[in-house]
Every structure is written in structure tokens, then in C-alpha cells.
Amino acid sequence: MSQTNEQFETLLSKYLDKSCSLDEVKELFSYMGVPEYQERLEVIMDKQYKTLVPGAEIHDVDWEEMFGSIVNDRKKTKVKSLWSTILPIAAAIIVVVSVGILIWANQQQKEQKSLTASVKKDIAPGGNKAILKLADGTEIVLDGHDTGVLANENGTKISKTADGMILYDATKTAGDETSAMAQNHLNTLSTPSGGQYMLILPDKTKVWLNAESSISYPSVFTGNERNVSLVGEAYFEVAKDKQHPFKVKAGAAEVNVLGTHFNIMSYAEEGQTQVSLAEGSVRVDLGNDSKVLRPGQQASIKAGSSHISLRNLDIDDVTDWKNGLFQFDNTPLDQVMRQIKRWYSVDVVYQGAKPDLYITGMISRSNNVSKILALIEETGGIDFVIGDKQIIVKKAKGGNHD
Template identity: 40%
Template sequence: MEFKLIIKKINNTLSPEEESIFDIWYNESAENRNYFAKVQNSYQSDIDNINLDKAWNAINKKITPEKNKNQFYKYAVAASIALLLGSGIFYFTKPREKVIEVVEKPKEIAPGGNRGILTLSNGKQIVLADISAKDTIAKEGEKEQVTIKMDAKGVITYVINPDADASEADANLFNTLSTPTGGQYNIVLADGTKVYLNTVSSIKYPTQFNGEKRIVELEGEAYFEVAKDKSKPFIVKSGNQSIEVLGTHFNVHAYNNESVVKTTLLEGSVAVTHKNQKAILKPGQQSNVSDNFDKIAIRKVDVEAAIAWKNGRFKFDNAELKTVMKQLERWYGIKVEYRGDVSDVRFNGGTFMNKNLSEVLKVLELSDIKFKVEGKTIIVYP
């Protein structure tokens, strides 16, 4: 990770492609996250401790305004120093002189979009925003057994060479599709299974399913439309949970920073296994598992709320405030801070995900919650 990308991240000046690369690096390890926090704290400390009088004196030695120019010239130069430091508000005070305030208008926080990074079996990373529709992304296998393409809608597809021979070596080729903060992406696996990947998520899968089972690994959230194959079960692994299906539609919510893994079934049936416990879900049911409990909890839910993200909507069904704000953090790349107890606040309703954050917050404010926006930090008041 180039140091300049870290500084651009701190100042919120990354391009969407740079944001994707940064997020992959940031989520790769705790060591990377700690390093970023250290740089961020050091950078902020440097800004907080800067001596504006010394900065003005340094510039004043190099610039001598003409006598017919008024005092505003001096403050305009000083104000420019503050703006170059990337701050929003600065006050400049000189003895017996008027205070000048420079305020940067809050910027709209835009929604996420179609962004993803494909990591090939050889470690090469491809930023999918750089790939044109209908392009061949790559060919994999010793004899180019699999061709990876992008269709006209930007969906990744895998085409198996009909003349290719399956081998143990080629069976071990795995790709990983990842989405950054504010990114979603769709993929069609080699067996025809459709996967809709939500933001800050990743799925690891073989380029072709040669074994007795079709196994993929998920971190984050994804909606699956599994191609039917009675002879070859489809299995989704998420942490300590395993889901087995033959062909059905379901959603898995399994973020590492959330204690509960939720599996919601829309049609067909799935078998959920966790800590030697097994449960069969029926359409309209959701299983909840946690490392803190051995038992698999099953309940009836609003499935439309569970998969609203796939359809471009936020839909809240008696959702806790902190659950709602976690969705906004991932989609808008914001940080949320709380002032006071909000544990009893719940939401019903929703809005579209293509709205700027300010419009979404207006909807939430209908529940008597107040928000203050400071850069990309949202402060919540009950």
C-alpha cells in the first residue's frame, strides 16, 4: 500500500478505484488496520499542533503586498494555509484585528455502486471497474480450461472449455471476488449458480466444480440462486456455519464484526449446521447462529427485508438503530458515533440505496433521532 493512498484516505480524496484497493488492503489484516490508525492519529496530531503564526511569518517573508491592498489580503493567505491542511473551520486572530472564519460547506456523501476486485488463483488482482463489458478478463488452467468473462451487464461469468480434461491440479484453482466499502457485485459460477455479493464481502470459489461437492467460502453477505444438481450438493461455509443445498434461493448474512450469522430461505430447503447441531429451514424462515450459543435459533421473518439490499433498497423491519447504522457504514463508508442510549430505538420502513446519505438520514429522523454530520463521521443523538 502506497503511503500517499493512506493520506488520501484520511483526507477523503480517494477515487472509487483507489478506494477499492485501499479497502482490500485495510481488511486484509489487523496489522494493516493498526498501521492505518497510527498514521491517522499522527497526521491529525501534526495538524492540531501546527503554529499558524509561524506559518504566516514564513509566508510573509516571501510575499510583500502592495500598499494599496487592504488587510484582507493577509487573511486570505492565512486562510489558504488552513484549507491546504484539509480542515473545515479555522479562526485567525491578530491583536486588534477582526476575526476571519473560513467554513467549508459540508459535502454530500454519495451512495456506493457496482465495484469489485477479482483475485485470481495466481494472486493477480483485477479492479473490475477497469474492465469493459464483454471483455475476456482472464484464462486459467494449464491448457486455458476456464475463460473468465464479463457480460453486457457487468456480471462475471465462467466458461469451461468443453474439450478440457478435469484434473486434480486444475480442481485446486480458486478465485476470490471481493467488494470494498460501498461496493456490490454479481457473479455466475461455473455450475450456473448466481451469486449477488453485498458490500464489504468476499466469496472464495473454485473455477470449476470437479469434486463430489460444490463448496464455496463466504465472508460478509451474499444472496444465492443455486443451480440444481442432485448429484452434487452446494455448500456455503461461513466461519463455524455450513449450509448445504441441492438447488434453492437463500441469503447469508455473516459479517466478521457481527456476532450472529443469519441465513434466510426464500424457496426450497436448506440444511444449516453449526457446532454439531443441524436444522432444516422452510421458506420464510431465518436461522440465527452464534459462537456464544450451541443451539440454532429459527424464526419467521420478512424475507423482503432480508434481501432488500439485493434489490437496491434499505428496508427495516423493526430493526435496531445500531443494525441500521451498520448498513449505512458499509454502504456510505462512514463512521458512526453515539451520544446517549439508543438501545430501545427501532425502525420500520425504508428507502432506496441510490440516495445520498443526507436523504436517508431524513427518513430515519422521522423516528425522533437526531444526526450531526462531521466529515464522514455521523454522530447520533437520541
């Protein structure tokens, strides 16, 4: 029995660290039908989290239902990362707020729980929506458009694939007579509120474009550099080419790379530009300031500043949006609500002062907005009302947050 207990604790630890394989997750959940392991789970969770948040209580979890949700979601979702599939649906979502509340959420309770006010409407999540603007001014609405070749531009075939992305197949090279002209004739891919899209550039660089974002680029890369410009947020997997550095212009900053994976967030409403490095190396330039990033570092530039600040971070916190996740790590509520605003294409209205809450948790972006808001409501002190393309945020009755 001790060996079984040890295996259970090992599997649980790996689950919490996001390092379980699917077989190990199945094995872990096979223990949940035995009452002693449900009790043991509560003891382990209590030991791990009570030290962080004194007075926290751990609620029961419907493990069978949770596992069923995980497996079902895995069948529906096409993503590369196992954990990008498992974690969005896992009901064991931890929410930590600045006042020291920790909730181990009960999936069954959350599904039965309605928002505190009378909710007459819900709002579906965003999806693959974008507009492609060609160099000649032609605009192509991609959502709903047939797959196949969309256009031919300067020898580059532009196609929409069956799995919903834009692919540039450049047959010309830098030595072609028309390629220099193509470099100055830009294409722009733009996503609306509630939209996202994936793009493969002419050099085979992969770009994931988040909601309310746009990227401009030539149909053929020529010369000594590969230059693009970004507004909003995108994740890049840059094709390696030492002879032709890849440069991204975002706000006042310029990011220089040879071949690497990184995220850039440059929404005007966020008041800053952030460059977060997943692998490789990038240099961020801002006037006379320049910083070279290592994997797991983030460069931040506040609007109007001439200084670049660096910090270490968990790269998943800023890149999991491309895998279909909201990932919050002590994130201010107003910043959380801006992400919700962009993804669900809604207006957010605060009734009274903005609550001083900081949210930590993870949940799938494929949920309707009511699921996200119910999770945040579990922290206490805050209520939401869903209207027609609008979310009202207000202090809960009897709540203790300003």
C-alpha cells in the first residue's frame, strides 16, 4: 500500500507541475474512485497551499467528471502540447487574490452556479477571424472564405489552408528583378475583436496573431533583412537565416532576431510593449537603450519611456493564449478584463471603483464568457452582469473589496 501511496503522490506532484503524460493522468484519475485517495488528495493540497494562504479551504472535486471533461476536450482540440489540451478543462483551477483567498473550484458547483445577477444572455468565445489586405488594396475576409489559393502576388502564392491559416509560398528569390518592388508592397493581416489567426510568412516564419492585432509584411523578403511591423500581440517562431536577420517593429521598440521563438504584446491600451523570449536570443532596441534577452526573460517598455526593463517569468504565462488558454499569474483584474474584452468582443463597464483584485488561474478560451466570470466571482467581493455585448463589473453585496 505504501508503494501505491507513493505512486499516487508522485503522479499528483507531476500533475501539479504540468509534467504528466496522458497515461500518467489516466493513472492518477484511476485513484479518484477510492475514498481514501480523495481524502489523501485534500490532505496533500491542504499541506501545499495552507502555508501560502492561511485559512484556505479545499472543497470536494468531482474527479470522474473532471477526467471525462479532460479526455473529451483532448479529442476536440488540435494542439501540439499535451498540457495545452489537458489544463484548459481541468476543474481544479486555483484562484489566488490579493486578500489571500484560495479556492479549489468544484466543477459541478461551477456549472450549477449562475451569475449573481439575472443573466439573460451569454457570450460565445472568439475564433479564427481575420481580414487580409493585399498590396493592391484588395481586402479578403478570411472567416467563411473557401480554402485554396486566394491570390498570386509578385510570384508568391497566397493560400488559405484547410486547418485555417494563411500560407505564403514564395517562389522568387532576392535576385529576381521584381523582388525589390515586392519588398515595398506590403500585405497586412488584421484580426478583429474576438478573432485570431495563424500565418506562415514567405520565409516560413510562423506567426500566431491574437485578437485586435495586425501584422504588415512583404509578399517576398528581399535585401539584407526581413522586416515586419506589429500592432497588438503575436507569437513568432522565426525561421533561421543568419544572413537575413528578422526584425519586428512594435511601438517604439524594434526586436532583432536570427531564429527564435518569442511573444510581443504591444496593445496601446496596455500602456507598454512587452517582448518575452521562449527560446533562442533576441535583442530589443529602443533609441539609445538596448537589451539582449535570454529564454525566460521579458523586456518591458512603458509608453513614452526611453528605458527597457528586464524581468524573469514563466513563458507559458504570456504565450498560452495561442494554445487556447487564459493564463493569469497575479494579474490585476482590470488587465484580465481587457483580455476578456478583446477575446469576447464586448465592452467592459465598471460600476463604481475598479476592484483591487489580482487573479491567478488557467482556463480554456473556448468557454463562454459566463464560465470565466463565474470563476472570477469565486474569489469573492465581485459580481458580473452580462448584457448585450457588455459586461458590467460591480462590487458584490457584502463584499470587502474596494
